[in-house]
Amino acid sequence: MAVRIQREDFDAGAEIARLRAGDPRIGAVASFVGVARDRNDGAEVATLALEHYPGMTEKAIGVIVEQAKARWPVFEILVIHRVGDLKPLDQIVLVVVTGSHRGEAFAACEFVMDYLKTEAPFWKKESTPAGERWVDARESDEAARSRWQRPG
Amino acid sequence: MKVTVLYFARLREALGRDRETLELPAGVTTVGELRGWLVARGSPWAEAFAEIRRIRAAVAQEMATDETPLGDGADVAFFPPVTGG
Numbered sequence: 030m031a032v033r034i035q036r037e038d039f040d041a042g043a044e045i046a047r048l049r050a051g052d053p054r055i056g057a058v059a060s061f062v063g064v065a066r067d068r069n070d071g072a073e074v075a076t077l078a079l080e081h082y083p084g085m086t087e088k089a090i091g092v093i094v095e096q097a098k099a100r101w102p103v104f105e106i107l108v109i110h111r112v113g114d115l116k117p118l119d120q121i122v123l124v125v126v127t128g129s130h131r132g133e134a135f136a137a138c139e140f141v142m143d144y145l146k147t148e149a150p151f152w153k154k155e156s157t158p159a160g161e162r163w164v165d166a167r168e169s170d171e172a173a174r175s176r177w178q179r180p181g
Numbered sequence: 182m183k184v185t186v187l188y189f190a191r192l193r194e195a196l197g198r199d200r201e202t203l204e205l206p207a208g209v210t211t212v213g214e215l216r217g218w219l220v221a222r223g224s225p226w227a228e229a230f231a232e233i234r235r236i237r238a239a240v241a242q243e244m245a246t247d248e249t250p251l252g253d254g255a256d257v258a259f260f261p262p263v264t265g266g
Contacts, residue, residue, distance in 0.1 A: 063266050079265070080190055082258060085242035110265060122266050142266060148244065150258075151265025152190035163191045166235075166262030 031106060032090045034081060036113040039123050048107050049127050055104060059134035060125045061142055067117035069164065072157040077115045082150035086110070093144040097126075101133035106141060110151065140177055146170045182253045184215070189260035192236060195229035205251070212238045213247030215257060235262050 031048075041062055049055045065077050094106045107125040115121060124141050128134040153164040182205045193199050209218045216238070219226040230236060238245045239258040251257060 081265070082187070082189055082239070082242070082260070085239055085258070088242050089244070146266040147263065149265050150189065150239070150260060150263050152261065153264045154190070163261070164264045166264050 031108065032087050032094065033109045034083070034086055034112055035109065036111060038111070038120060039109045041120075041123055041125075044107060044109065044123060045125055048105050048125050052104065052127070054129060055127045056129045057131040057134040058125065058127050059131065059138040060123065061138050062120055063122035063142075065115050065117050065119045065121055069155060072155075072159065074117060074155045074157055076156045077117075077119075077121075078154045078156075079112045079115060079121070080152045080154070081110075081112050085150050089149045090145060093141055093148060096144070097137040097140050100140070101128070101137045103128040103133050103137045106137065108141065108145070110145075110149070112151070143170070143173045143177060147174045182210070182251065184251055184254070185256050186215070186219070187256060187258040189258065191233055191261050192229055192259055195233065196225050210251055211247065212240060212245045212249045212251065212257065215251060216247065216259070230259075233261050236260065237262060 041060060045058055045060060049058055067074055090108050094108060097106060104127045109123040111121055124138050126134045126138045147170050155162055155164055183202065184205060185200055185202050187200045188196050188198065205215065209215050216230065220230050236259055240249050240251060241255055
């Protein structure tokens, strides 16, 4: 399954090349890279520690990927999420979706990120000049996920 | 029934432990009942579960609700809202 949780950095270009290698059906590749910022909630962030629930994380993202594949006619979905100690400018997460056309590739990529934000068991702790603090979940992330829910 | 309870992030720090194996009394068969039983043990569970908002749970590595039944030997996790991505 194309879900990887790792401490190491990733090379988005190399991952995209590998994902679409030899598949001439692919007409669109959508990707998202999440990056660590140097400010959050009004404070400077020096480092970011990412904790996760090993086993459940892979499973939860796997379910999200399967939901996206069931909903849009896409070919492959790759998710890489880093854990451990990160700092501003570091890459955190990569989502790549291949499909025939851009519409479904864009939609599936955004769907995976919106669900990952609210359903995958990761937690961020920031160190700021005032000390360490756990990052609070955002209501805007819940709202972003809710818009994908369909009636019935 | 015996379960392993796992704690993550802020909740893990507040409790000073990341897991504990517990023998549950007969009346504790769901996530909600386990939560109530942990809180009834007093400090530090009572304070931690009161202070950290919207604590979520998972049973056997799947998101659970208070109604989710516990199985013997199950891993039950409690954690704050997730903040990955």
